[in-house]
Amino acid sequence: RFCCIIRHIKSLGNTDLYISNNLLERIIMISSRSVAHITLFLTAMMLLQSADSFLQPQARSPISIAPTKQQQQQHRYMTNNDDDDDYIDEDSLGDWRSFRMNLANSATSTSSSSSIDGIDLSDDSSPPSTAITSEESSPPSSTTSSSTKERPKSVSKQNEQLLSAQNSALAEEYINGVWAHESSIPEVGGLVCRMPLESEIYRGSPDSFMYQKLQTFLDSDDYDRTEDVTSRQQQGRSSRSSSSSTTSQSMSFSALAAKTVFWYRGAEKLLKKEILQIMSTANANGRIDPSDLDEESLELLQLYMDHQSTWQEVCLVTEMSNEGKGGSKTITINRPMAFKLSKSMARLVLMGALQASENDSTNFVRKERDGGETQNLVKFLGAFENQCAVYVGGPDDMDKPAVLVHGIADLPGAVEISRGTGIYQGGLEAAIDGVLSGKYKPLDFRFFVGHTRYAKGQLEDAVTKGKYQPIACSRPLVLKQCIQLPKPLWHEVLEFCGGELKEISKLELTKREDL
Numbered sequence: 001r002f003c004c005i006i007r008h009i010k011s012l013g014n015t016d017l018y019i020s021n022n023l024l025e026r027i028i029m030i031s032s033r034s035v036a037h038i039t040l041f042l043t044a045m046m047l048l049q050s051a052d053s054f055l056q057p058q059a060r061s062p063i064s065i066a067p068t069k070q071q072q073q074q075h076r077y078m079t080n081n082d083d084d085d086d087y088i089d090e091d092s093l094g095d096w097r098s099f100r101m102n103l104a105n106s107a108t109s110t111s112s113s114s115s116i117d118g119i120d121l122s123d124d125s126s127p128p129s130t131a132i133t134s135e136e137s138s139p140p141s142s143t144t145s146s147s148t149k150e151r152p153k154s155v156s157k158q159n160e161q162l163l164s165a166q167n168s169a170l171a172e173e174y175i176n177g178v179w180a181h182e183s184s185i186p187e188v189g190g191l192v193c194r195m196p197l198e199s200e201i202y203r204g205s206p207d208s209f210m211y212q213k214l215q216t217f218l219d220s221d222d223y224d225r226t227e228d229v230t231s232r233q234q235q236g237r238s239s240r241s242s243s244s245s246t247t248s249q250s251m252s253f254s255a256l257a258a259k260t261v262f263w264y265r266g267a268e269k270l271l272k273k274e275i276l277q278i279m280s281t282a283n284a285n286g287r288i289d290p291s292d293l294d295e296e297s298l299e300l301l302q303l304y305m306d307h308q309s310t311w312q313e314v315c316l317v318t319e320m321s322n323e324g325k326g327g328s329k330t331i332t333i334n335r336p337m338a339f340k341l342s343k344s345m346a347r348l349v350l351m352g353a354l355q356a357s358e359n360d361s362t363n364f365v366r367k368e369r370d371g372g373e374t375q376n377l378v379k380f381l382g383a384f385e386n387q388c389a390v391y392v393g394g395p396d397d398m399d400k401p402a403v404l405v406h407g408i409a410d411l412p413g414a415v416e417i418s419r420g421t422g423i424y425q426g427g428l429e430a431a432i433d434g435v436l437s438g439k440y441k442p443l444d445f446r447f448f449v450g451h452t453r454y455a456k457g458q459l460e461d462a463v464t465k466g467k468y469q470p471i472a473c474s475r476p477l478v479l480k481q482c483i484q485l486p487k488p489l490w491h492e493v494l495e496f497c498g499g500e501l502k503e504i505s506k507l508e509l510t511k512r513e514d515l
Helices: 002-011 021-029 035-049 069-078 096-106 157-166 168-177 197-203 209-218 225-240 255-279 295-309 343-351 371-384 428-437 458-464 489-497 499-509
Strands: 180-182 191-194 314-319 328-332 336-338 353-357 360-365 390-392 403-406 445-449 452-454 468-473
Touching: 157 168, 180 489, 191 458, 191 489, 197 209, 197 255, 197 295, 209 255, 209 295, 255 295, 255 499, 314 489, 328 458, 343 371, 343 445, 371 428, 403 428, 452 458, 458 468, 468 489, 489 499
Parallel strands: 390 445
Antiparallel strands: 180 468, 191 314, 191 468, 314 328, 328 452, 336 390, 353 360, 403 445
């Protein structure tokens, strides 16, 4: 994709585009965003380098590193006018996900968690990710220097302790190197997280009635902008006077945080107003006739009902649509179904369910057909009866046998869902034998009943409309069990991403009284 963008830009003019190592790192660092971001960035650099002072080799910035012979060959390849299909050897890319993560976390830049696309939004020099600790803001720094964008290394000690009790090896991997960051598109082995309805409306399509209403509402005098900023400050002060556990979850008051609160609270107020208006159309029995609603109200009702059924889903992408064929598939990984196995649950996980008849949509758990299936069921119960993590993976194909997901590379019959992820599915027979022999523990494995199937382009469309946020992450976040987590996985993932997603997570936490 990068090479194609270079070719496209160079086709617009004859200016020679010089790519230094430093510039290449910057481009790769923003490559998780849209193609438009990269194109705009490269175009700007091309125009800068077309100036007379940049055309002379001796005038180049000291940061630039002269291209090696290999880089010159790559440069000639990129400027080749032959646009035949490009072959990329995936083995030569190495661990692309970790490389991208290291660039996103460690690359030196002037951006911070209070910046958007490199534009610093903070109005003081205090660390944007730190909660307010005094009434006085820290004095501005006399010098401006580059800073490293920081993401949280830990968001819940209680979650870490629980993981250590369940899977010590995975816990060590989690504690020493867990990471997550936003991505512009869904990818196999990555996550897509269901965003709040407020965020879906704010990030949604400009053609949406609710998007247009929200933008109008935020710009109107009906929405008191000062009210939410003031309440944010008061919330920060109250959190400082509370217990240490509450203080650890207090929200930072930065420009980015204030902006997030502004649109989030605005969307929240608009939703409440619109829903009350819909409820006012109910008859004496409390029923709402959809035919009495206008198009705008029907749109909101549909958004609301869909949000209720997919609230705070965290989904693992296991398949993505390819050109000319297929669709996408995700597995919801934070909907626990059972922690132990009964005989009927074991049958459902191992063999699936059967439909009662062609004219009846009711499913029932089928029984063993022969001695072989009975033997497999007995072995399965022997291995997982007392401890088994079963989840509802999605509404599609719930009558099929469960999908086994784990992180054991050498398990016979297992297949890595995407190269380099370290996430595997399959190998049930070997997993049963391994647990019975004591080689593995039952909680080394996760069983998912059902999945969500998307037609071609449907998942990408849901991302574009703000319904889901793609996130690239390390495998412990996918493989860890979601059994009575002190901090729910949805909040854990978003807080590891930092920035606006972390602020959204904290705003959503204020709605919950069960945590």
